[in-house]
Amino acid sequence: MPRPFQRRGTAVGAAVVSATVLAAVALVVTPSTAYAATTYQYRTDFLTGTGDGAGTDDNVQIRLLGVNGNTAMSPVIDTPADDFEQFTHTYYNFPVQLNHLGEIWAIDVRYTDDGPFAAPEKWWLVSVKIKVTTSNHGADYRVIETYDCISNNWVPGQTTTRYPCDRLT
Numbered sequence: 001m002p003r004p005f006q007r008r009g010t011a012v013g014a015a016v017v018s019a020t021v022l023a024a025v026a027l028v029v030t031p032s033t034a035y036a037a038t039t040y041q042y043r044t045d046f047l048t049g050t051g052d053g054a055g056t057d058d059n060v061q062i063r064l065l066g067v068n069g070n071t072a073m074s075p076v077i078d079t080p081a082d083d084f085e086q087f088t089h090t091y092y093n094f095p096v097q098l099n100h101l102g103e104i105w106a107i108d109v110r111y112t113d114d115g116p117f118a119a120p121e122k123w124w125l126v127s128v129k130i131k132v133t134t135s136n137h138g139a140d141y142r143v144i145e146t147y148d149c150i151s152n153n154w155v156p157g158q159t160t161t162r163y164p165c166d167r168l169t
């Protein structure tokens with residue numbers, strides 16, 4: 001008499017286990033299929049001045065300061081083009097990131113010689129425009145904020161200069 005009773009008990013136990021396994025699988029699957037975090041990309045647009053000698057081949061780096069956080073200082077900006085030439089735009093896009101910086105209130109621009117034996121150059125920066133976009137794995141790309149950070153002057157060399165930014169949109 002005890003044997004059939006034990007078998008039934010085992011069967012009930014197995015059913016409980018498989019229900020637990022299913023529940024665990026559901027817990028793992030649900031968040032990953034529902035995962036769709038918004039990502040942000042910060043795109044900068046440097047405008048170099050129109051005057052003689054406004055352009056430079058020296059090293060330019062930038063970081064963004066937001067009310068909720070800052071980016072790291074960028075690498076030296078060097079696109080395939082001759083960057084930061086007279087009356088041209090130079091673009092640098094920060095890597096796509098998960099955290100939103102909040103309202104951007106300033107930028108730090110680092111401007112240094114491109115080598116220990118290179119003659120220091122001058123560089124006239126008109127402004128840096130910033131465009132913030134969302135890109136939910138490419139599906140919801142849109143511009144959510146734009147800023148203008150104005151210099152309208154020579155950028156001091158061998159140092160980092162902070163420029164305030166105005167939100168445009």
Ligand SMILES: [Ca+2]
Nearest residue numbers: 056057082083
């Ligand atoms: Ca250049």
Ligand SMILES: [Ca+2]
Nearest residue numbers: 078079081083
């Ligand atoms: Ca270049």
